[in-house]
Amino acid sequence: MSKNNKPVFTSDALPERTSGVPVLEISDLNVRFPSEDGVVHAVRGVSLTVNAGEVVGLVGESGSGKSVTSMSVMGLLDESADVQGSIKLHGTELLGRSDNWMSEVRGRKIAMVFQDPLSALTPVYTIGDQIVEALQVHGSYSDKDAWDRALELLRMVGIPNPEVRAKNFPHEFSGGMRQRVVIAMAIANDPDLIIADEPTTALDVTIQAQILDLLRVAQRETHAGVVMITHDLGVVAGLADRVAVMYAGRIVERADVNDVFYHSRHPYTVGLLGSLPRPDLDKDEPLTPVEGNPPSLLDLPPGCPFAPRCPMASAECEAAEPPLLETDLPRHTSACIKFESLADKKYEEIYPKDEIPAASEMASRDAGEVILHVDGLVKTYPLMKGAVFKRRVGTVHAVDHISFDIHSGETLGLVGESGCGKTTTIMSILELAKPEEGKVVVLGHDTAELSKADRKKVRQDLQVVFQDPMASLDPRLPIYDIIAEPLKYNGYPKSRIGAKVEELMALVGLEPAHANRYPRNFSGGQKQRVGIARALALEPKLLVLDEPVSALDVSIQAGVLNLLEKLRIEMGLSYLFVAHDLSVVRHIAHRVAVMYLGRIVELGPVGEVFDHPEHPYSQSLLSAIPVPDPIKEKGRKRILLEGDLPSPANPPSGCPFHTRCPKFKTLDEADQARCTGETPLLASTDADTQRGDDRKVACHFPEVVSVF
Numbered sequence: 200m201s202k203n204n205k206p207v208f209t210s211d212a213l214p215e216r217t218s219g220v221p222v223l224e225i226s227d228l229n230v231r232f233p234s235e236d237g238v239v240h241a242v243r244g245v246s247l248t249v250n251a252g253e254v255v256g257l258v259g260e261s262g263s264g265k266s267v268t269s270m271s272v273m274g275l276l277d278e279s280a281d282v283q284g285s286i287k288l289h290g291t292e293l294l295g296r297s298d299n300w301m302s303e304v305r306g307r308k309i310a311m312v313f314q315d316p317l318s319a320l321t322p323v324y325t326i327g328d329q330i331v332e333a334l335q336v337h338g339s340y341s342d343k344d345a346w347d348r349a350l351e352l353l354r355m356v357g358i359p360n361p362e363v364r365a366k367n368f369p370h371e372f373s374g375g376m377r378q379r380v381v382i383a384m385a386i387a388n389d390p391d392l393i394i395a396d397e398p399t400t401a402l403d404v405t406i407q408a409q410i411l412d413l414l415r416v417a418q419r420e421t422h423a424g425v426v427m428i429t430h431d432l433g434v435v436a437g438l439a440d441r442v443a444v445m446y447a448g449r450i451v452e453r454a455d456v457n458d459v460f461y462h463s464r465h466p467y468t469v470g471l472l473g474s475l476p477r478p479d480l481d482k483d484e485p486l487t488p489v490e491g492n493p494p495s496l497l498d499l500p501p502g503c504p505f506a507p508r509c510p511m512a513s514a515e516c517e518a519a520e521p522p523l524l525e526t527d528l529p530r531h532t533s534a535c536i537k538f539e540s541l542a543d544k545k546y547e548e549i550y551p552k553d554e555i556p557a558a559s560e561m562a563s564r565d566a567g568e569v570i571l572h573v574d575g576l577v578k579t580y581p582l583m584k585g586a587v588f589k590r591r592v593g594t595v596h597a598v599d600h601i602s603f604d605i606h607s608g609e610t611l612g613l614v615g616e617s618g619c620g621k622t623t624t625i626m627s628i629l630e631l632a633k634p635e636e637g638k639v640v641v642l643g644h645d646t647a648e649l650s651k652a653d654r655k656k657v658r659q660d661l662q663v664v665f666q667d668p669m670a671s672l673d674p675r676l677p678i679y680d681i682i683a684e685p686l687k688y689n690g691y692p693k694s695r696i697g698a699k700v701e702e703l704m705a706l707v708g709l710e711p712a713h714a715n716r717y718p719r720n721f722s723g724g725q726k727q728r729v730g731i732a733r734a735l736a737l738e739p740k741l742l743v744l745d746e747p748v749s750a751l752d753v754s755i756q757a758g759v760l761n762l763l764e765k766l767r768i769e770m771g772l773s774y775l776f777v778a779h780d781l782s783v784v785r786h787i788a789h790r791v792a793v794m795y796l797g798r799i800v801e802l803g804p805v806g807e808v809f810d811h812p813e814h815p816y817s818q819s820l821l822s823a824i825p826v827p828d829p830i831k832e833k834g835r836k837r838i839l840l841e842g843d844l845p846s847p848a849n850p851p852s853g854c855p856f857h858t859r860c861p862k863f864k865t866l867d868e869a870d871q872a873r874c875t876g877e878t879p880l881l882a883s884t885d886a887d888t889q890r891g892d893d894r895k896v897a898c899h900f901p902e903v904v905s906v907f
Contacts (some may be wrong), residue, residue: 213303214291216251221287222392222424223249223272228284230267230276239496241267243448245284246523249392249424256439256456257428258471260493260752263445265428269394272426273311274301288392307337310385310423312414314397316377320369326353326380327365330387337388352383355420356413373844374617375406379413386417393417396428403616403779405840408823411438412839430753432475433782433825436460437832444468447504448496450523454531456829464526464533464541466509466549473546474757476786478824479831479907481806486786487550488758492722503535510550511537568607570741570773571628575600575637578620578627582848595848597623599797600637602881605741610767610774612788612805614781614820618844620797621777625743628775629663642740659689662734666746668726672718678704678729679714685736703732707762724755728762735766744776748783760787781824785809790893793817796855797847799881803894813884813894813901815862822906831907838906854879854899862900873899 216222230242242264249255257265270276272286274293286293288308293301305311313319321329330349334340340348346365353361356379369377378398385393395414399407411434418425427438435442435456442459444452444467452465463469473487491508494500500507502517509516515536523534527542535541541549577600582593598620605611613621628639631654633647640646644657665671672681682700691699701711707728718726727747734742744763748756764787766772778784784791784805791808793801793816801814812818815838822838840859845851853875857863863874881897 213308214289216391217289220290221248222251222253222289223247223426224285224287224290225268225272226285226287228268228271228286229282230264230271231281232277233279233281234497237497240499241448241496242271245445245448245450247443247450247453249426251391251424252418252422253441254418254425254427254439256435256442257426257445258430258432258435258442259445260430260754262493262496264448265445266396268445269311269396269426269428272392272394273305273309274298303337306333306390307388308390309392309394310388310390312378312381312385312393312395312398314400316374316381317369319381320377322369325366325368326372330365330380330384333384333387348387349383352387353380355386355416356380356383357409358383373406375402375409378402378406378410382410382413382417386421386423389421390423391421392426393421393423394426394428397430398427399429399431399434404781404823405616405819407434407825408837409839411825412837414438431825432460432471432753432827433832436827436829437825437835444471447494447499449534451505451534452532453523454528458528458531460827460829462528462531462542464528464531464538465505465535466511466537466541467505469541469544469546469549470508471753472827473550474754475827476757476760476782477827478782478785478809478821479826479828480785482786484547485552485761485764486757487546487552488761489550489754490758492724492755511540569604569640570607570609570642571605571775572640573604573624573628573637574602574640576602576624576627576634576639577636578623579635593848596797596850597847598627599850601792601794601797601799602637603792603799603802605773605775607740607773608767608771609790610776610788612784612791613775613777613794614779614784614791615794616820616844617779618796618847619794620847621794622745623797624794625663625745625775625777629661629743631657631661655689659737660740661743662737662739662741663743663745664727664730664734664747666749668723668730669718671730672726674718677715677717678709678721681718681729682714682733682736685733689737699736703736706735706766707732708758722755723751724759727751727759731759731762731766735770738770739772741773741775744774744778746778747776749778749780756783763787781809781821793820796845796850798855798897800856800897801895802881807894810905810907811903812906813896813903814856814898815860816856818904818906819861826907835907838904851875853877854897862902866900870900 225245225247228242228245232239232241245268259265271282282294327349330352331345334345334348350361350365353365358364358379399410439456442456443450446467452468470489489508494504502519503521506512506516521534521536523532526533526538576598578598580595580597581591582595583589584592615621627634631646641657642660644653679700682703683696686696686699700714704711709728748759776788788805791805792799795816801808801817809821812821819838819840826832838861845858851858857874879897879899881895883895884901
């Protein structure tokens, strides 16, 4: 017997597809890990089946047990893990098998696409060698046949010029291309089961759309069962056939994808859906956050683990943990004793709304105070070569003549793919120094003319909230000192600092009594609230928000977005909001600027740009956003971009987007020559002028296309 009380099998026979038998069958899976504080019960009684050709979505907040479940199937858990239950592949038990036997199964019968492709690939071997190895380990390929098959796989997943790129190393590929390589390796041996663990989390939305399309192709080619692990319910809506929702280590709801989205029977699922900003709808009310945090798996509360966060909880919910039972709907199970009360109810009828003061109608932008004015901003970096004697061999055009402004009380969203110049733009503004070219005016002060004293004064009115709250908070300081630091160094009376810190903590929804705790004692959402409180300490007029919610679970994200909107209205703040999640931008921004390769290609009111995009890049970007609505999502047509973002060190001539533009291919030779030879300026079109829209587009041939 093994240490996990499972028999050790010695048979060399691998599981084979059997008619009528599920590809994967998990029964009463329990996984425990020892720790210094006790035993962590990471997975508790999970049961799940996946059939051939079926996609099952596994969703839930961080720490709910999704990845541990997948690693149990792969046999990749640490030796200290105590695994109980049953995991069968084509009816053959996997638990208790030797590592050598599982090594034969992994790659041949089960394949996994990991979240971080750079960590999944060996940096010292070429891409081609790694695919060849995956083929030869599990099949009888000659060197030539394996290499030809590797090139075929790279071609299948959309890697251009595979004969050359196969000889490159992983660091020479972009994130999206590395993920394509991982998918190529996953489908190389025609597996029966593909497990995709957050395969698109770190990717731009355009690359995400390509990867999801590729997973559909891979599943269709191999007829494999797929387990899609993700926190993005929009991805699940478009890809999954069935969905299992996990909370506190167990499945709390399981049903067909349409039933989960339209007829939820667990309050946690309802809360997750209510927390989502929609890219296809204008905001008309606050998001509905799921208050609180998931319980510790070291010490679960009595009864239902979701009860402390559930608005429907009562004394009977705390008596015993409800089992996963059939509901009033066919093939629909829920671990809630009050599932019948959820029938035909919308989330706003169950969860209390955040109280956000009504925003008065924004005055005309021409009448409002201009908080930030950027005109023709340019930022370049030298491209150097040589280890000892360096010489300049080129120039990186990070930001190329961009212009925009932000008025009092307004939020401007700055969006685009990684490498488009968003971060360089905000760093150029925050630097408060004379720009390389152009003009930056912050609160009426031209940064080219600021004295040292003026710069310090302007910095008090211009604050920033960073993407990663853990990296931006000093782990050695208690929260009190972190929030008080800007007050101390800007002449705030010492006698009033304590009261001000308490006021700021209460303002952002933190308990002032916790001021002496350290960042490690707070959740991700709470740490981001600390960062916001610190930024508000000096009562600024403009906040630069750099991906402030990208690292948060969707339920926590909703609370932070509501907080930012509340503070904007109550304190008269203006925001420059940088994000790659366009659903969030649609919810919080008034206007949006779309960047591509250092230039703004479309600028205007967020509703107009999202509903009636005119630039082909904006259309591609918006069509790639997953919508958390299964019927709508599966009926949409994607505008997939080919290739990756060109290098800013060698931008294309003319329109920077013409190398990837789907419209460019439909033009005649004369019009194509204009795109390749003449750079379009950001200007209002005749149609925009006639409608009176405050929007501009940088395209020679703009055309409105609906993408939702």
